[in-house]
Amino acid sequence: MQVQGVSCARGGVTVLDGVSFTLEPGQALVLRGPNGIGKTTLLRTVAGLQPAIAGKVSLPPETLAYAGHADGVKATLSVAENLAFWAAIHGQGGVDGALLAMNLGQLRDRAAKNLSAGQRRRLGLARLIVTGRPIWLLDEPTVSLDSDSVALFGAVLRGHLAEGGAALIATHIDLGLPEARVLDLTPYKARAPQAGQSRDAFAEAVE
Amino acid sequence: MIALILRDLRLAIRSGGGFGLGLAFFLLVVVLVPLGVGPEPATLAKIAPGILWVGALLSCLLSLDRIFALDFEDGSLDLLATAPMPLEGVVAAKTLAHWLVTGLPLTLAAPVLAVLLNLPGQGYSWLVASLALGTPALSMIGVFGASLTVGLKRGGLLLSLLVLPLYVPTLIFGAEAVRRGAMGMEAGTPLLLMAGITAGSVALLPFASAAAIRVNLR
Numbered sequence: 001m002q003v004q005g006v007s008c009a010r011g012g013v014t015v016l017d018g019v020s021f022t023l024e025p026g027q028a029l030v031l032r033g034p035n036g037i038g039k040t041t042l043l044r045t046v047a048g049l050q051p052a053i054a055g056k057v058s059l060p061p062e063t064l065a066y067a068g069h070a071d072g073v074k075a076t077l078s079v080a081e082n083l084a085f086w087a088a089i090h091g092q093g094g095v096d097g098a099l100l101a102m103n104l105g106q107l108r109d110r111a112a113k114n115l116s117a118g119q120r121r122r123l124g125l126a127r128l129i130v131t132g133r134p135i136w137l138l139d140e141p142t143v144s145l146d147s148d149s150v151a152l153f154g155a156v157l158r159g160h161l162a163e164g165g166a167a168l169i170a171t172h173i174d175l176g177l178p179e180a181r182v183l184d185l186t187p188y189k190a191r192a193p194q195a196g197q198s199r200d201a202f203a204e205a206v207e
Numbered sequence: 208m209i210a211l212i213l214r215d216l217r218l219a220i221r222s223g224g225g226f227g228l229g230l231a232f233f234l235l236v237v238v239l240v241p242l243g244v245g246p247e248p249a250t251l252a253k254i255a256p257g258i259l260w261v262g263a264l265l266s267c268l269l270s271l272d273r274i275f276a277l278d279f280e281d282g283s284l285d286l287l288a289t290a291p292m293p294l295e296g297v298v299a300a301k302t303l304a305h306w307l308v309t310g311l312p313l314t315l316a317a318p319v320l321a322v323l324l325n326l327p328g329q330g331y332s333w334l335v336a337s338l339a340l341g342t343p344a345l346s347m348i349g350v351f352g353a354s355l356t357v358g359l360k361r362g363g364l365l366l367s368l369l370v371l372p373l374y375v376p377t378l379i380f381g382a383e384a385v386r387r388g389a390m391g392m393e394a395g396t397p398l399l400l401m402a403g404i405t406a407g408s409v410a411l412l413p414f415a416s417a418a419a420i421r422v423n424l425r
Contacts, residue, residue: 047289050425066289070282074214076221088210089290127286 001046001063001135001166006055007190008038008045014053015041017190021183023166025134028157028177031170033185039170040068042185043137046168065133067141071124075113079104079123082112087130098129101156103149117144125153129160136160136167142175151176208292208300215304229266229309230316236262237320248325255324256334256385263313263338264345264378270309271349272366274301275357275420284357288424294417302343302350302413310342326389333388337398341381344405347412348373354416358423376404 001023008016015038023029031039045052046059047066073082083095099105102122107115112123121144128136136157142150154176157167161177169175219226240258241251278284287297317338318331326334352370356362380401387394 047285049285049288062291064289066286068282068285070280070285072281072283072286074218074281074283076218077214081217085210085214086286089287089292091291131290 001059014190028180065131080108092132098126102126211300233266251325255326260382272363274353298416306346314338330389354419
């Protein structure tokens with residue numbers, strides 16, 4: 001995967017300018033930067049959910065699995081049903097293996113609405129395994145996980161990388177991946193528009 | 208695609224709202240109208256086609272804002288947009304699921320409820336035929352409206368305003384077909400026009416809806 005000179009915007013304001021990196025199979029890249037720097041925006045741009053203002057994201061088609069802040073878990077379905085749905089959408093199997101890998105075996109028939117926040121997150125991360133896709137885009141994957149679960153997910157991630165997968169991770173905490181490269185986004189911060197330069201529809205209407 | 212349809216049906220049954228809501232609303236409209244209008248059989252027979260169609264249309268409208276809003280809130284829509292299935296396919300699957308949950312039960316319940324409105328005997332087959340051909344258009348146009356308003360908080364009002372004018376041709380031709388059928392006149396023309404609207408919207412609107420969702424996910 002290659003990202004060349006990508007600029008992306010959130011809410012009409014350019015937040016990142018000229019971000020470039022490459023990601024080879026077996027590599028992990030950790031995105032860092034203060035809140036609001038545009039980590040989520042960059043991940044959504046790479047995932048193709050929003051267009052880049054400038055620059056190019058080139059990657060083989062159908063290789064991405066995106067995991068955002070929301071887990072995509074349906075409250076009235078059981079844990080196994082939620083996973084089986086995503087596996088079917090991606091034409092894959094391996095639901096039992098994914099449940100085991102994220103330590104959800106005991107909860108498989110529990111309705112997702114009765115899960116704790118951490119258990120829900122584990123289910124959301126187990127979904128990545130059943131997509132069977134090589135490139136994982138992870139947006140704060142460890143939110144509401146306890147330290148054991150973080151270690152568990154770190155192990156899953158290492159296994160994924162060892163099998164030739166790749167991961168782009170926005171996170172603030174250490175996932176136990178010493179080999180992962182770190183990309184600090186602070187230097188790519190777009191210059192803030194100077195006062196009076198930004199024009200919104202309201203200002204135009206007033207004029 | 209089948210997995211998505213099955214999931215939506217399962218969600219509709221489990222959350223209780225889906226199946227029951229539209230049907231219960233239809234029942235209420237049809238039961239309340241004779242109480243409001245009065246019991247004269249001739250009057251009721253005259254307004255029956257219109258009431259049945261308006262009732263079906265409003266029950267359909269009732270469940271539209273949930274189609275994409277729930278998937279948007281819990282992040283499923285983002286994940287579906289990055290899944291191997293094209294977004295047009297997602298739209299088509301969700302439309303079919305919506306029709307199975309609302310349009311189909313309405314079509315099946317309508318002849319039973321038509322008895323309450325004293326619909327003349329020869330109108331029953333036209334009623335079922337017109338609803339069976341017309342409700343897919345209601346679902347499809349509704350899904351299009353829902354994809355235009357996905358991501359808006361409290362988009363329900365805007366959705367109704369967007370969708371209602373688009374529902375009018377289907378309503379006019381559908382009710383006209385039943386009225387003509389009930390009076391023993393030739394009813395094929397309005398039925399065919401309505402079928403044309405259905406075919407056109409099912410062919411074109413999935414693409415428009417998918418484009419609208421892509422814009423709204425940004």
